[in-house]
Amino acid sequence: MSNISSAQSAPGSSLFKVFRPWIFLAVLLIILPFIFSSGISVYTMNLMGIFIIFALSYNMLLGQGGMLSFGHAVYFGLGGFMSVHFMNYIEYEIFILPMFLVPIFGGIIGLIFAVIIGSFSTRRAGTVFAMISLGIGELVAASSLIFVAFFGGEEGVSGDRTMGPNVLGFDYATDVEVYYLIAIWAFITIALMYMFSRTPMGRMANAVRDNEERAEFIGYSQRKVRFISFCASGFFAGIAGGLFAINFEIVTEENLNALTSGVVLLMAYIGGVGFFIGPIIGAVVFTLLQTLLSNYTEIWQLYVGVLFVLTVMYAPQGLTGILAMHLPVIRMKRVGPLLMPYLRIGIPTIICLIGLVGLLETVHHVRSMPADQTMMSLAGLEFDTHSVLPWVIMVVFTVVGGFVAKSQAPQFREAWEEAHAPVSSDGGSAK
Amino acid sequence: MSIAISLNEVRKSFGPTEIIRGVNLNIEKGERHAIIGPNGAGKSTLFHLVSGRYNLSGGSVSLNGEEISNLPPYEIYRKGLSRSFQVTNIFPMMSVFENVRCGIMWSKDYKYSFWHLVDRERELNERTQEVLAEIGLTDRQHVPAGVLTYAEQRALEIGIASAGGADVIMLDEPTAGMSHSETDQAIALIRKITEGKTLVMVEHDMGVVFDLADRISVLVYGEIIATDTPENIRNNKAVQEAYLGAEAEHA
C-alpha cells in the first residue's frame, strides 16, 4: 500500500496524472457491457460490482485498520434488508424516491449498526475484536430467523426495483440498466474509499494497524481511530447491501450469515489486503470462480479451498502482491531474462496441475456417477474411467510435471534474484 | 511558572514489587535533563509513568502546571509532551515519509479528519520534508520503515517524537546500540531538534549525558538520590558509590 500510494503522491504530479486511473476506470465501466454483452455476463458483472464494494469496505478493517472481522456480513445484510424495505415503501408509495438513491439508506443502516457495535467491539484489536465480531455475526444471523417481521424468516424479503419515479427514463427492468446503476455507485464508492485512505483518518488507521501503541504517543486514541474506520466500513458495506437488494430484488438470511462473512474475508485475502486494489481483484476473481468454475466442476469448492490455503501460506500479499512483485522487473525492463525461466518452471507446473485436476475429477466422477456410466468428458476429451490408460497418463503428468518443476526451482529462484538484485533502495516492494 | 514537568511522590508497583518508590523531581522549562542509573533502577518505568503508558500507583505528575496523572498517552501528547522509545517503536509497514507525517498530523490540528486529503495539504507535507531533512532520511522517504537500518530507525524514532513540535520531548536511550560516529550524529540531531525546548532523556552513554545535559538526576532502586549539574554529579560521593563506581567495576 504504502509504496504504491507514496509513489503516486510524489509532488509535482500533474492533474491528468492523478486522474488518469479514474478516467480509465470510468471508461472501462462504461464499455464493459458492450464487450461482455450476454445476459449472464452482465449479471456476473453486477455481482462483481457489489462484491467489489463489499470487499473494499472489508479491507478498510483488515488491510488498512488491522481488524480481522468474522462478521462483516452483518452490515452488508442489514443494509440490504433496509434497502429492500425501502423498495417496498416506494412500491406502496409511502415514500416518493428514485430507486437509485435506495443504497444510501442501506449505507445509513450499516453505519448505525456499526456505531452501536463498534462502540464496544473496537476497544481492542486482535483476537478480542475477531471473537466479538464472530459472536455478533452469529447472534445477528440467528436473530434474523427469529424476527420474522423485519427479516422475513428464511424466505427473506422481496421487492421490485422497477417502482418509483423514473429518472432519465431508467426503470431498471433490464440487467444492463442495473449494471450502470451499480457501476455508478461502484465508481463513487471506490473513489470515496480511496480518498478515505488518503485522509489523516485513513493514514492513522494504517498507523494503528502497524503499531497501535505508538499511535497513542502521537496524539491519537487507537480506539477512536478503529471506531471511525469501523463505522465507515459499515457504511460502505451497507451500500453494497443496498445494491444487492436492487440487483436481486430479494434479501435473505444468507446475506448476513457467517458464510458471507467468510466469503468476503476470502475475497479480500486472495486479492491481497495490503493493496487498495487487492480486494477489487479478489472480488473479480472469486466471483468468476464461483459462477464459472462451478459450471464445469462439482468440486469447485475444493479448488477454492486449496487456492485459499496456498495463498495464505505462500503469497500473504495475495494475487496483487504477486503482480506487484513484478513491477520493479517491468520498470527496469528486465522481463526478457525472466521469460525463459518462467517457461521452464511454468510448463511442467501446468502439466502437473493438469494431471492433478484430472485425477481429482476422475476420482470424483467414478464415485458420484452410476456404475454403468464410465465415460466422462474432461476439457473436451472423452475417456473411459474404468480403463487404465487415462489413469496412467494423469499420474505420469502429475509426477513428471511435479518433478521437473521442482528441479527447476533453484534455477528459477536464481534468475528471479538476479532480475531483482541491483534494485536500488527505493523500489523495495518485494522485500 | 517555569517548571515543565513536576513529579510528586510518584510510586509504581507491579504486584508486590515496588519499582518506583516515591520520586520527586522538577524539570525546568528549556532545560536538558538526563536521568541515569544502573540497570533495573526504573528509568524506563519512570518514563512510562510520565508519558501515560503506565498508570501511577501513587503520587502525581504535572506538565506545565497541569495535572496529567493517569491520563491516556494521547491526552498527554496533546498537552505538549512527546516521547521516543528505547526499543524502536515505529510504523513498520508504512513509508518513512508517512511515519513522519503521522507524527505531525495532530499538531497541525487535523484530528480525525476524513475530509482532508493529506497529499493536498502543502504545509503538512512541507513540514514533513523539513523533519526528514533534519533527521537525514530525505533519500529514504519512500522506503517502508521496517526495512531501514538500525541507526536510521533510531533517527526516525526521534523524528516522529519531535515532528509534532511538542515543547517537552522525552527520549529513552536515543543512542543505544549505536557506533561512535552514529552517536555523534545523534547528539547533533538531538541538539538541533530540542532547540528552545525541554528535553528529558534516559541515557547510558555517559559521554552523551555529560555532553548534552544541563542537569542530571540519578535513579537508583526507584529513588532519586541526586539531581544536580553534570559537574556536581561527577563529584558527588553518593553517586560515585552507588552508581558510577559500580558501573566502573562492571566495565
Add this chain to the structure above:
Amino acid sequence: MFELLFFSLLNGVVTGLLLFMLASGLTLIFSMMGVLNFAHASFYMLGAYFAYTISTYVGFWPGLILAPILVGLVGAVVERYGLRHVHRWGHVAELIFTFGLAFLIEEVVQFIWGKDTKAYQEPEVLQFALFNFFGQDFPAYKAFMLLISISIFVVLLLILTKSRIGLIIQAAITHPNMTAMLGHNVPLVFMGVFGVGAALAGVAGVIAGPALGTFPGMAVVLGPIVFVIVVVGGLGSLVGAFVASLLIGLLQTFAIALDYSVNDLLMLFNITTDADSALRDLWTLSLPQIAPLLPYLLLVLILIFRPTGLFGKRET
C-alpha cells in the same frame, strides 16, 4: 419435573465433557502458540470419519485407538508444514490459515467420504439401556462417553501436574517466551502439543460420531462453540476451559428444558403484549428457541466486561 431436571443435568454433563475434550486441546494450543485454531473442530470431524472407515473393517474398538493417532499425525503435519510456515506472517495470517484449513478439510472430507450422513454406529455391546429412571432410558453409550471424557480429564491433569513435559507445557502457557530460554526445543513442543490437541479432538469425534451423527457439517455445528468455551474460560486456564465447558453444556440443555418465553416474563410484571405488533416475534421468543445463541451472547458479554475470561490471567 424432577425427571426433566435429572436428565437435563446428566445430558448437560455429557455434552459439557465432550466439549471439554475439544476445548482442552484448543486452549493448550491457543495459550502456547497464540493461535485460535479455527480448524480444531475439523480434527474432531476427521476423528469421526477415520473411526467410521476403520469400524467398517475391524470394528469400533480399534478405531477408538487408531483414529485419534491418525488425527494427531495429521495435526502434527499441519503444524510442521503449514502453521509454522505461516507463523512468519503474524497472528492474523495464522488465524486466517486455520480458517482456510477448516474450509479445506470440510471439502476434502466431502470429496473422500461423500456428502451424506454416514451410518457410523455405536458398538453392539453398548447398545442397551444402562438404567431406566421414571420410564426414561439412559443409554449405556452415553455412560461410556462420560467415562472416556472423565478419564481423559484425569489423565490430562496428571500429565500436566506430575510429569516433566507437563511442567514445561505449564510454563509455556503462562510465560510463552520463557521456555525457549530454558533450552527446550520449542518447535518440537509446539508440534507435539498441536498433535496431541488434534488427537484429543479426534477422540471426541470418535465417540461423538455415533451419538451426534457423522456428516460433513458436524465441524461447523460445533466449531464456534469450542471457541466460545476457550475465550469464556480464559486464556491459559485448563480449569477455566473445564468450567466453561460444563457451563455451556448445562446452559444449553437447561435452556431447552425450561420453557419460558419473554411473554411469561412480561406477565410477571403484568404487561400485556400486542400479538400483531411488529415486535411480536420478540414477545413470543422462548428460551429453547434461543438456546444455541446463548453461548455467543455469553461470549460477547465476557469479552466486553472481562476480556481475561472467567479464570484467565492474560488477556485474550
Add this chain to the structure above:
Amino acid sequence: MTIKSTFVAGAVFATMSAFSVQAADVVKIGFIDPLSGPFASTGTNGLAQYQFAAEELVNKKGGILDGVKFEIVPYDNKISPKESLVQLKRAIGEDVHYIVQGNSSGVANALTDAIKKHNRRNPDSRVLFLNYSAVDPALTNEKCNYWHFRFDANADIKMNALTEVIKVRDDIKKVYLIGQDYSFGKAVAKAAVTFLKQKRPDITIVGNELHPIGKVKDFTPYATKIRASGADAVITGNWGADMVGLGKAIGDTGLDIPIYTYYAANDGITKTIGEGGKDKIRLVHEGPVNPPSTPEYSAYHTAFKAKFPEKDVSQFRIANVIGMLAAAMEKAGSTKPIDVAAQLEGMEFTTLHGENVVMRAEDHQLIQPIHVSVHTNEGITFDSDNSGYGMKTEMSVAAADTALPTTCKMKRPK
C-alpha cells in the same frame, strides 16, 4: 436516450434469438438445486431421478411431438437464493424455459418471484417454474402466480392426510409438535394444531417446540422433554441432519411412540436411523413404494436401481413432473411455455402408480392421493439406502380428501 434505445434493441435481438431456438427439437429443463455443499446429496439424488425419468418416460419412447427430446441441464444453486437467481439468469441465457427446483422453500420463493418478474418484463422469453418439492403453503396461496406449478403436496395437505391417520388412532391422546424454527417448521406446527383441533378435539398438544435449524448438536434434551411430557405421538417436519438427530435421540431414550414425519426417509436417513426407528417412524408422502402398486412402477423402480444402485426413487413426483410436462406439450402441440401452461392448468393425469391426479387450476397445486408409511424391514420390496429398511404403506388418503381450499387469486395472461 440513445443508450436506452441501444438496450432495447439489444433486448429485442436477444429475445428474437431465443424465440427461434424454441422450435428446436430439444426441450431444455433447467434443474436448479444444490449440487455442492451440505445439501448436495439430496440435490444429486434428485438430478439422477430427473435424468432417469426424462430418459425412461420421454426420450426412450422417441420423444414427444415427433421427436422432441428432453434434456436436463443441471445448475448448482448451493441452496442459496442468491446463487439460484444467478443460475436462473444463466439458464435463461442458455434458452432454458422450464425450471425445476425443490429443495428449500426459501429458494422456491426467490425463484417464483424472480420468474414472475422476468415473465412480466420479458413476455417473449417466458419461463415456467415446476416446483417439485418446496411445500410452503404460501406458494400456492398468497404468493401464488400463474407461472408456478407445484407437484408435491403442500405442508397443509400433508398434515391434513396425516391427521386423517391420527384421527382413527384412539390410543393417541397427547401429541408433541417439534420442528425447525423457520417458515416451513412453523407452517407444519400451525397446520397440526388446526387439524387436530378439528378432527380430534380430545387430543391435547403437550408441546409445541421450535428449535433453531441446523444448529442443534444433540437432540437428547428434546427427547428428554418429549418423554417428560408423556406424549403418545410426535409430529415433526424436520429434515436432513435435524431429522436424523431427532430420530436417533428419541430412539435412545427408549420412547416407544409413533413419530410422524415429512422427510424421514432416503438420502442416508433410513440407513442411519435403522433399527432404532423400526415401527416408530412414519412418513407422509405421495407414491406408494411398498408393497409395489403396479407392474409399471415396479419396472420403473427396478430400472432405476439398475442404473443408480446407490440412489433411490426418493421423490416419485419427479416422474410426474416429466410425465405431465410431456403430456401437456403433446396436448398443446407446442413447447412454448405459455401454451404448455394453459394445458397444465387443470390437467388430469394417471401416474405410474395408477393413481389419478389433477393439477388444480385455481392455484396450480397438484391434488393427489397421499400415503402414510412406516419405517420397517418387514414386507419391504424396495428398500431405501440399500439398508434393508424401507417405507411400508400403512394408510392411504384419497386425492379428493386431501384437497384444501386456497386463497390464491392469480392473474392470468390474456
